[in-house]
Amino acid sequence: MSLETPGNIGPYRLLSIVNTGQTSRIWQAYHDRLQKRFALKTLLSEYARNREHVHYLRWEYVVAGKLEHPNIIRVQEFNYDKGIPYLSLEWFLAPNLKQFLRQDRSQIDYLFPKIIHDGTEALTHFASFGWVHRDIKPDNVLVGPEGEVKLIDFALATKAKKGLARVFSRRSRVQGTRSYMSPEQILGKPLDERADLYSWACTIFEVVCGRPPFTGFSGNELLQKHLSAAVPNLEAFNRNITPEFSKLVRSAMAKRPSQRPESIHGFRDALKNTPIFRHTPRAPKHPAENL
Secondary structure, eight states: OOSSSOOEETTEEEEEEEEEOSSEEEEEEEETTTTEEEEEEEEOGGGTTOHHHHHHHHHHHHHHTTOOOTTBOOEEEEEEETTEEEEEEEOOOOOBHHHHTTSOHHHHGGGHHHHHHHHHHHHHHHHHTTEEOSOOSGGGEEEOTTOOEEEOOOTTOEEOOOTHHHHSOOOOOOOSOGGGOOHHHHTTOOOOHHHHHHHHHHHHHHHHHSSOSOOOSSHHHHHHHHHHSOOOOGGGTOTTBOHHHHHHHHHHTOSSGGGSOSOHHHHHHHHHTSOOBSSOOOOOSSOOOOO
């Protein structure tokens, strides 16, 4: 079978292409026996037999196959059909957060608290199983029309290093996305959930301020800012942000993990008691349609 045109793969009937990335493609698919839609992730033809990329596809199922949470995409199955690897996912047609934020912010800012709280709930649940996502960013958060959140893409996830495992851990391969990487991730140090918390704080910054916390003319300059530049004050970019919320997000972006909240769970509890806006944005009478 061709990976470029609709057909059948396993028990799934491919209906249409939803998105094509650098190495993979997402299909809308239908399971005739279950009479249910799914998202199917397949590798592009040039990567379909690449061991590393097949491993990433399988690894997503290993990481998330047993996770059940309303804010984490349900990973249903990893399998092969006629030698073609595929990943079956819960069907949730929605733009990612990066795309969602391209809309008129005055039309969607009332949804920001729900996005922030639900994304934090997803990470709290994910971390409770000992996983570090390693690629938390707006592109890996889907957002529905009412601010419903689904965390996606678990290919880079790894188990958190604790105790003696941190002491004797080798320098890890540096992977992630530069605009959201924690200092310890950049340096290849052992990671725990506080690395994801840093990345999530960078994402929250972008949600409420309209831009990532750090930018640079080159990749190296950007990484250096994560390592040494002072964290910007959120209130300087959005005057409606409360000082308490600004302080909480900036604490989650501390350079040293030990200076951040002890856990994502702790951050979540603090967030529940911290107002985000000075003046709560109201939903527009005619909300902008989702992308």
